[in-house]
Amino acid sequence: MSELPHVVVHVAVSLEGATTGFELDLARFYALAQTWREDVTLVGADTILAQEAALATVPKPGPAENGPLLAVVDSCARVHSWRALRDAGHWSGVLALRAASTPKGAAESSERLVVGAERVDLRAALAALAGRGASTVRVDSGGALTGALLAQGLLDEVSLLVHPVFAGHGGHHRWFGPSHPPARAFTLAGNETIGDLVWLRYRASG
Ligand SMILES: NC(=O)c1ccc[n+]([C@@H]2O[C@H](COP(=O)([O-])OP(=O)(O)OC[C@H]3O[C@@H](n4cnc5c(N)ncnc54)[C@H](OP(=O)(O)O)[C@@H]3O)[C@@H](O)[C@H]2O)c1
Incomplete structure (x- = not known):
């Protein structure tokens, strides 16, 4: 077994990348969260x-x-x-x-x-x-925890369930946290349209 588990964040976001201030499709969000069968x-x-x-x-x-x-x-x-x-x-x-x-x-x-x-x-x-x-850890975070994991290079996979809405003033939290994470490349691991939602998955490169 590797020293660290595979770490994936699965998060519902608005068009501007907010995690709060809009109505999530909770049923779809949690159904997709089953994807990883995390430990x-x-x-x-x-x-x-x-x-x-x-x-x-x-x-x-x-x-x-x-x-x-x-x-x-x-x-x-x-x-x-x-x-x-x-x-x-x-x-x-x-x-x-x-x-x-x-x-x-x-x-x-x-x-x-x-x-x-x-x-x-x-x-x-x-x-x-x-x-x-x-071996697999799924992160459930409004942004602060995800941002800290990104800053330390500990996130292996990002899963964004994009909702067709701008959260506006209620969208105080961004999915990557309050500050900008360091630059890092990701590769597309999946994209799917589900009704008016778009599910994007990216894996960290290198
Ligand atoms: N849209 C979505 O998918 C989604 C998902 C989850 C949550 N949410 C919403 O997001 C909001 C909460 O999000 P949030 O960003 O405020 O909080 P959060 O994601 O729950 O993150 C806060 C946690 O991160 C820890 N943390 C932050 N920086 C750290 C660091 N450098 N080292 C270690 N630990 C660190 C904090 O530790 P300490 O214990 O030290 O404070 C705290 O426990 C809620 O309104 C919730 O409903 C939305």
């Missing part, structure tokens, strides 16, 4: 926090025996809905990725992995996940 879904804390209210009201069938592991980058211990995430029926378990500086909170219902001093060290986190047997 680990890697999610940023802000993405989880944006879903917490909705998470409280959805059915909780319990862990999905054959589902991926949910790993949440959460250096500041902001996420509290671990039990609800574990029981949401999508994941086999939940793992909080922490840094040494992460505040020690009350007892949590999640496994923890400490990687990094001040902030989660993403390369070390991916290496640790590979060490636990993960």
